[in-house]
Amino acid sequence: MSRWDALRTYSALPSSVGYGFLLVTLVGRIPATMGQLGSLLLVSGATGSLALGGATASVYALGQAAGGPLVGRAADRRGHRPTGLVSALLHAASLVALVVFVQGDAPVYATLTAAAAAGFSVPQVGPLSRARWTALVHRRRLTAGRFPVAMSFEGTSDEFAFVLGPALVGVIAAVASPRTAVLAAVALTLTVCVAFAIHPTAGLVSSQKDDADTHDKTVPPVRGLPILLLAAGLVGLGCYFGSIQAAVTWRAVDAGAAGAAGLVYAVLGLSSAIAGVLVPMLPASFTLARRFQAGFLLLALLSVPLVLIGGLGAGGLWVLGLLIVLPGIPIAPILVTAYTLAETTVPVRKISWVMTVLTSAVVIGYAIGALVSGSLADRYGPLPAFLTGLGAAALGSAVATMGRHRLAPLSPGAVPMTAGHGIQ
Template identity: 35%
Template sequence: MGATRRQKGSAVATRPGYRQLLRTPGIWSFVLPGFLARQPFAMLTIGIVLLVQHTTGSFAIAGAVSAVTGVAMALGAPQAGRLADRFGQRAVVVPGALLHAAAVCALLTLALADAPLWALLATAVPAGASVPQVGPMVRARWAHRLGGGPLMPTAAAFESVTDEFTFVVGPVLATALCTGVHPAAGLAAEAMLTVIGGLLFAAQTRTAPPASGSEQGAGPRSTALSIPGVRVLIVGFLGIGAVFGGMQVSLTAFSQAIGAPAINGVLYGVFACGNMLAGVACGVIVWRSSPRRRLPRAYAVLALASVPLWFAASAGSPVLLGAVGLVVGLTVAPALITGFTLVEQLVPAKVRTEAFTWLTGAVAFGQALAATAAGQLADGLGAEAGFLVPLVGTALAALILACLQGRLVPAPHGPEDSVVVRGPVTVCRSQWTRAMEYCTMERR
């Protein structure tokens, strides 16, 4: 009994966690610049919504401009990921950051000049398409640095926490600048941070995964998108985008409706704070079930948590809405982390950045659709109606994931790429062992 307890205690003590992860040599050289470089991502859409709504007086128009930005981001992100895999991250980040800053400056200038809607939409396209995909690039650096080892789930959780910390700081900062300094100050700060952070991140070349230099994935057919599991995850991440987009526009409309626009950033920060706290917890939990099994359950819980949003907004209480938003945030991180963990199992290393950008692009696209729908509902039926968008989006995603769960099984990638399956399955390269891994996961 004593020996057994000592063995269990030793196993617990050696479980990989944040302390071991953050002691990995060389990781801080890309973690810190990566955090600064991804900060503008959390400021862009909320900055557009606040500026355009101020200049036009319409949440529907603000949501439409934000939606076009999100669609362009969703379409441009995978292309940027493919180019980064082929030519290296620096070759994509530097020109992308400069182009994005120029496009954002043009957008805010046109908005302040009361330009027609078509001009705003036309400028929103390059502003969204050129957003540097720093988050997926940082995840690709983690995978390259760790070599697909047992610390990868912890790294995925750490990245989710980092993302959500940016969504705690970013919306609050953008809202404070737009309401306290100038309606265009949020977007101006976003453009400046994009250039500074992007250049600092691009300078860290030693930790970047090597460029493939090949034309694989450079043609019209995407290598990552040809994997069935990646396509299923894209659908699921549209639901995550529906939460972000629906919450941003609906919280803005709610704050305006109760006559306290400055509270918008606080409410969204509380929502993102819940996501961040759940991300921290996910990084220290040793999961007994496979990510493939956990993902549909995580989405089902997220959909259930979104149900009270409409009731809380109808009550007109920011405290109640903040509490419900916190619960919704707590359920977002498990879905995000599980999805990103599956990517490392589903795709070969040479197209991993592209796969990550497809998922972030799906979030941006879902966010765009949700922002448009929430804006229309808020203008037509009241601020509380927009909170139905996160519920509908996550419920549909949960249903689809439950039906297509069988496609989230890693397929052999070839002798140069090892597949990591956590739990009782070991890391192997032989085709026979891969077949056994497949059968083991099916039984689980």
């Protein structure tokens, strides 16, 4: 198969799940990328305190990191439909409560509690969508060779959501108000996220209470060390995101164009999304473990110009916009590779949990990177913040390099199929 033929395998995805699923899984992950910025703008705008707004966004992120794996485990145990519906309803209710508390001058603890609840209950559309693709492979409705293509679609969808979500919040907040932006996230949650939860593909991943093989000793065990390695690498990647965003924001504020920070950072997501589409063109001889390692090494290398120019304050924001294209290139391939490897680490009845664990690892890393780099930038300027991002890429490289031999035996479709039900 030529590399262009590999790219054409995207056309096989609708035949497995239908165009409706591709649409709801793409749009359904946008609300998850709106809440953090929306809560920051809502609280800081209403109170005039950027510190309180930042604290609200941080609590939201921590809630999301803690809640993700629990939502995934609930999806494995109870099924995607009930878990998805409960998660969407709780998330929407928490966001509405956040708006009510802020507008009603409620105590700070009430605002922070609502933000934590909203983050905790974020519908895990991306991870659960990946779990459904895995189930398709195990039910032989998608060949193992096409699974990486599905993960490329998922990675690209994530990047577009990370670009579109904050941009949508910014536009709505500017045209109407931050409150309207948060309520728009509520509307999307109650429509598209609910549509994802009840989509027929939800029946692909049977709940453990219905799984006759739950206690079957032939079911393969969870491969803990590979999960830990993948999660550690993605913590580094998340830390990179948070550090670079904080550094770019400092440069934008210093230049008197704070609103441009989101546009510059969005270039990173667009560059990554385009690279994600092209992942299927990589040769099969370039193994997944080597791709994971090479992705982080390339991320560190391609970040050097951005770190030097951005950190030393040379050039304007347009220069940052050009340089940030480079490190965007390996980001989606890293994510695609990590989630593809994750499919082999657990039996299919636990796949939702492991996918949410990796997503939470990125969120945790982001929170660490944003906190550390933001503090350093406030005290010493942008260079330490950019260097923190470079250090995070180096951390990911070290994890991927040390763990390469542990990850090398893993390949898509390696976990035997367990019993379950077809689409219901």
